[in-house]
Amino acid sequence: MSEPLILLVGKEAEALAARLEASGYTCSTPARSSPSAAPAPAAPAPDAVLLSADQAGRIPALRAQWGDLPLLLDVGEDTVEARVLCLSSGANDFWLSSLGPSDLLMRLRLHLDRSRRTNIPVQLLQVADLVVNPSTRQVKRGSRPVGLTAREYQLLMLLLERKGTVVGRDLILRQVWNDDQGTTSNVIEVYVRYLRHKLEEGGEQRLIHTIRGQGYCLSQGMPQLEGSA
Numbered sequence: 001m002s003e004p005l006i007l008l009v010g011k012e013a014e015a016l017a018a019r020l021e022a023s024g025y026t027c028s029t030p031a032r033s034s035p036s037a038a039p040a041p042a043a044p045a046p047d048a049v050l051l052s053a054d055q056a057g058r059i060p061a062l063r064a065q066w067g068d069l070p071l072l073l074d075v076g077e078d079t080v081e082a083r084v085l086c087l088s089s090g091a092n093d094f095w096l097s098s099l100g101p102s103d104l105l106m107r108l109r110l111h112l113d114r115s116r117r118t119n120i121p122v123q124l125l126q127v128a129d130l131v132v133n134p135s136t137r138q139v140k141r142g143s144r145p146v147g148l149t150a151r152e153y154q155l156l157m158l159l160l161e162r163k164g165t166v167v168g169r170d171l172i173l174r175q176v177w178n179d180d181q182g183t184t185s186n187v188i189e190v191y192v193r194y195l196r197h198k199l200e201e202g203g204e205q206r207l208i209h210t211i212r213g214q215g216y217c218l219s220q221g222m223p224q225l226e227g228s229a
Contacts, residue, residue, distance in 0.1 A: 010052025070111035159218035168215040
Protein backbone atom coordinates (compact mmCIF):
# COMPACT_ATOMS: atom_id res chain seq x y z
CA MET A 1 0.00 0.00 0.00
CA SER A 2 1.38 3.40 -1.00
CA GLU A 3 1.98 6.10 1.57
CA PRO A 4 -1.01 8.44 2.04
CA LEU A 5 -0.54 11.80 0.31
CA ILE A 6 -1.24 14.82 2.53
CA LEU A 7 -1.64 18.29 1.04
CA LEU A 8 -0.30 21.01 3.36
CA VAL A 9 -1.88 24.43 2.89
CA GLY A 10 -0.45 27.38 4.83
CA LYS A 11 2.66 28.11 6.85
CA GLU A 12 1.74 26.20 10.03
CA ALA A 13 0.63 23.17 8.02
CA GLU A 14 3.77 23.14 5.90
CA ALA A 15 5.89 23.23 9.07
CA LEU A 16 4.58 19.72 9.85
CA ALA A 17 6.04 18.16 6.69
CA ALA A 18 9.10 16.58 8.31
CA ARG A 19 7.07 15.12 11.20
CA LEU A 20 4.42 13.71 8.86
CA GLU A 21 6.98 12.17 6.53
CA ALA A 22 8.70 10.56 9.52
CA SER A 23 5.31 9.03 10.36
CA GLY A 24 4.92 7.44 6.94
CA TYR A 25 3.07 10.11 4.97
CA THR A 26 4.00 11.80 1.71
CA CYS A 27 3.51 15.57 1.73
CA SER A 28 2.85 18.13 -0.98
CA THR A 29 2.13 21.86 -1.05
CA PRO A 30 -0.09 23.83 -3.44
CA ALA A 31 1.05 26.34 -6.04
CA ARG A 32 0.90 29.87 -4.69
CA SER A 33 -2.27 31.74 -5.60
CA SER A 34 -4.93 33.97 -4.08
CA PRO A 35 -6.44 32.73 -0.78
CA SER A 36 -9.78 31.84 -2.38
CA ALA A 37 -8.32 29.92 -5.32
CA ALA A 38 -8.00 26.15 -5.42
CA PRO A 39 -4.46 24.80 -5.19
CA ALA A 40 -2.96 23.31 -8.33
CA PRO A 41 -3.96 19.66 -8.68
CA ALA A 42 -1.73 17.12 -7.01
CA ALA A 43 -0.91 13.96 -8.95
CA PRO A 44 -2.51 11.86 -7.68
CA ALA A 45 -5.21 13.66 -5.66
CA PRO A 46 -4.38 13.94 -1.94
CA ASP A 47 -5.83 11.56 0.61
CA ALA A 48 -6.30 14.42 3.10
CA VAL A 49 -5.62 18.15 3.46
CA LEU A 50 -4.23 20.06 6.44
CA LEU A 51 -4.94 23.80 6.43
CA SER A 52 -3.56 26.61 8.54
CA ALA A 53 -6.11 28.82 10.26
CA ASP A 54 -5.78 31.63 7.69
CA GLN A 55 -6.48 29.23 4.79
CA ALA A 56 -10.13 28.45 5.60
CA GLY A 57 -11.17 30.42 2.53
CA ARG A 58 -9.72 27.69 0.31
CA ILE A 59 -12.11 25.01 1.57
CA PRO A 60 -14.98 25.57 -0.91
CA ALA A 61 -12.56 25.41 -3.84
CA LEU A 62 -10.92 22.28 -2.42
CA ARG A 63 -14.33 20.61 -2.08
CA ALA A 64 -15.20 21.55 -5.65
CA GLN A 65 -11.91 20.16 -6.89
CA TRP A 66 -11.57 16.92 -4.92
CA GLY A 67 -14.94 16.22 -3.37
CA ASP A 68 -15.40 14.51 -0.03
CA LEU A 69 -11.88 14.00 1.30
CA PRO A 70 -10.80 14.73 4.91
CA LEU A 71 -10.02 18.44 5.50
CA LEU A 72 -8.50 19.38 8.87
CA LEU A 73 -8.31 23.08 9.79
CA ASP A 74 -6.04 24.66 12.38
CA VAL A 75 -8.12 26.61 14.93
CA GLY A 76 -5.30 27.99 17.08
CA GLU A 77 -7.24 27.60 20.35
CA ASP A 78 -9.59 24.81 21.43
CA THR A 79 -12.74 26.82 22.18
CA VAL A 80 -16.41 26.27 21.37
CA GLU A 81 -16.32 29.26 19.04
CA ALA A 82 -13.27 27.89 17.22
CA ARG A 83 -14.89 24.47 16.75
CA VAL A 84 -18.09 26.06 15.40
CA LEU A 85 -16.06 28.18 13.00
CA CYS A 86 -14.12 25.11 11.86
CA LEU A 87 -17.20 23.03 11.11
CA SER A 88 -19.12 25.91 9.53
CA SER A 89 -16.20 26.45 7.16
CA GLY A 90 -16.74 22.97 5.70
CA ALA A 91 -13.78 21.24 7.37
CA ASN A 92 -14.18 17.72 8.73
CA ASP A 93 -12.18 18.32 11.88
CA PHE A 94 -9.77 20.73 13.57
CA TRP A 95 -6.18 20.57 14.73
CA LEU A 96 -4.18 22.79 17.07
CA SER A 97 -0.88 24.18 15.88
CA SER A 98 -0.26 25.31 19.47
CA LEU A 99 0.06 21.67 20.57
CA GLY A 100 2.52 19.00 19.53
CA PRO A 101 1.73 16.85 16.47
CA SER A 102 0.56 13.77 18.41
CA ASP A 103 -3.12 14.81 18.54
CA LEU A 104 -3.08 15.78 14.86
CA LEU A 105 -1.53 12.46 13.85
CA MET A 106 -4.23 10.57 15.76
CA ARG A 107 -7.03 12.61 14.15
CA LEU A 108 -5.51 12.23 10.72
CA ARG A 109 -5.16 8.47 11.11
CA LEU A 110 -8.81 8.13 12.21
CA HIS A 111 -10.09 10.13 9.24
CA LEU A 112 -7.96 8.17 6.76
CA ASP A 113 -9.11 4.84 8.24
CA ARG A 114 -12.75 5.95 7.99
CA SER A 115 -12.23 7.09 4.41
CA ARG A 116 -10.67 3.73 3.44
CA ARG A 117 -13.58 1.80 4.97
CA THR A 118 -16.08 3.99 3.14
CA ASN A 119 -14.35 3.39 -0.18
CA ILE A 120 -14.24 -0.41 0.09
CA PRO A 121 -16.31 -1.78 -2.81
CA VAL A 122 -19.52 -3.48 -1.73
CA GLN A 123 -19.89 -7.11 -2.85
CA LEU A 124 -23.40 -7.36 -4.31
CA LEU A 125 -25.23 -10.70 -4.32
CA GLN A 126 -27.14 -11.51 -7.48
CA VAL A 127 -29.22 -14.14 -9.25
CA ALA A 128 -30.71 -13.14 -12.61
CA ASP A 129 -32.07 -9.61 -12.07
CA LEU A 130 -32.39 -10.06 -8.30
CA VAL A 131 -29.71 -7.97 -6.60
CA VAL A 132 -29.06 -7.61 -2.86
CA ASN A 133 -26.70 -5.09 -1.26
CA PRO A 134 -25.78 -6.66 2.12
CA SER A 135 -24.35 -3.40 3.49
CA THR A 136 -27.63 -1.50 3.05
CA ARG A 137 -30.00 -4.52 3.01
CA GLN A 138 -31.44 -3.12 -0.21
CA VAL A 139 -33.21 -5.67 -2.45
CA LYS A 140 -34.10 -5.07 -6.10
CA ARG A 141 -35.64 -6.95 -9.01
CA GLY A 142 -34.19 -5.06 -11.93
CA SER A 143 -34.85 -1.42 -11.13
CA ARG A 144 -37.79 -2.21 -8.82
CA PRO A 145 -37.11 -1.94 -5.06
CA VAL A 146 -38.43 -4.85 -3.00
CA GLY A 147 -39.38 -4.17 0.62
CA LEU A 148 -38.86 -7.13 2.93
CA THR A 149 -39.44 -7.75 6.61
CA ALA A 150 -36.44 -8.77 8.72
CA ARG A 151 -37.47 -12.46 8.64
CA GLU A 152 -38.09 -12.42 4.89
CA TYR A 153 -34.68 -10.84 4.37
CA GLN A 154 -32.99 -13.52 6.52
CA LEU A 155 -34.65 -16.27 4.51
CA LEU A 156 -33.72 -14.67 1.19
CA MET A 157 -30.10 -14.21 2.28
CA LEU A 158 -29.82 -17.86 3.33
CA LEU A 159 -31.11 -19.00 -0.06
CA LEU A 160 -29.01 -16.44 -1.92
CA GLU A 161 -25.77 -17.39 -0.16
CA ARG A 162 -26.43 -20.99 -1.26
CA LYS A 163 -27.82 -20.16 -4.69
CA GLY A 164 -28.06 -23.10 -7.07
CA THR A 165 -28.13 -25.66 -4.25
CA VAL A 166 -30.98 -27.16 -2.28
CA VAL A 167 -31.43 -25.69 1.21
CA GLY A 168 -33.18 -28.14 3.52
CA ARG A 169 -36.01 -27.32 5.92
CA ASP A 170 -33.94 -28.21 9.00
CA LEU A 171 -31.19 -25.74 8.03
CA ILE A 172 -33.73 -23.02 7.30
CA LEU A 173 -35.40 -23.53 10.69
CA ARG A 174 -32.05 -23.41 12.48
CA GLN A 175 -30.66 -20.39 10.65
CA VAL A 176 -33.77 -18.24 10.29
CA TRP A 177 -35.95 -19.25 13.24
CA ASN A 178 -33.32 -20.64 15.66
CA ASP A 179 -35.39 -23.82 15.83
CA ASP A 180 -33.14 -26.83 16.43
CA GLN A 181 -36.05 -29.20 17.08
CA GLY A 182 -37.81 -28.76 13.74
CA THR A 183 -41.11 -28.25 15.56
CA THR A 184 -42.32 -25.25 13.56
CA SER A 185 -45.22 -26.36 11.37
CA ASN A 186 -45.73 -24.60 8.04
CA VAL A 187 -43.91 -21.35 8.79
CA ILE A 188 -41.33 -21.93 6.02
CA GLU A 189 -43.99 -22.43 3.37
CA VAL A 190 -45.77 -19.28 4.54
CA TYR A 191 -42.63 -17.14 4.30
CA VAL A 192 -41.59 -18.64 0.97
CA ARG A 193 -45.03 -17.65 -0.30
CA TYR A 194 -44.53 -14.11 1.07
CA LEU A 195 -41.13 -13.87 -0.61
CA ARG A 196 -42.37 -15.18 -3.94
CA HIS A 197 -45.24 -12.70 -3.92
CA LYS A 198 -42.90 -9.76 -3.35
CA LEU A 199 -40.19 -10.93 -5.74
CA GLU A 200 -42.69 -11.69 -8.52
CA GLU A 201 -44.97 -8.73 -7.90
CA GLY A 202 -43.92 -7.05 -11.14
CA GLY A 203 -44.48 -10.19 -13.22
CA GLU A 204 -40.85 -11.35 -12.95
CA GLN A 205 -39.83 -14.99 -13.40
CA ARG A 206 -39.79 -17.34 -10.43
CA LEU A 207 -36.43 -17.72 -8.69
CA ILE A 208 -37.35 -19.66 -5.52
CA HIS A 209 -38.14 -23.26 -6.47
CA THR A 210 -39.61 -25.99 -4.29
CA ILE A 211 -37.70 -29.28 -4.35
CA ARG A 212 -40.23 -31.74 -3.01
CA GLY A 213 -39.04 -33.70 -0.02
CA GLN A 214 -35.75 -31.78 0.10
CA GLY A 215 -36.21 -28.04 0.53
CA TYR A 216 -35.84 -24.92 -1.61
CA CYS A 217 -33.43 -23.69 -4.25
CA LEU A 218 -32.80 -20.15 -5.42
CA SER A 219 -31.70 -20.22 -9.06
CA GLN A 220 -32.33 -18.69 -12.45
CA GLY A 221 -34.69 -21.01 -14.27
CA MET A 222 -35.99 -24.35 -13.08
CA PRO A 223 -33.30 -26.41 -11.30
CA GLN A 224 -32.44 -29.65 -13.08
CA LEU A 225 -33.27 -31.82 -10.09
CA GLU A 226 -35.71 -34.65 -9.61
CA GLY A 227 -38.82 -33.68 -7.70
CA SER A 228 -38.58 -29.97 -8.50
CA ALA A 229 -41.71 -27.85 -8.86
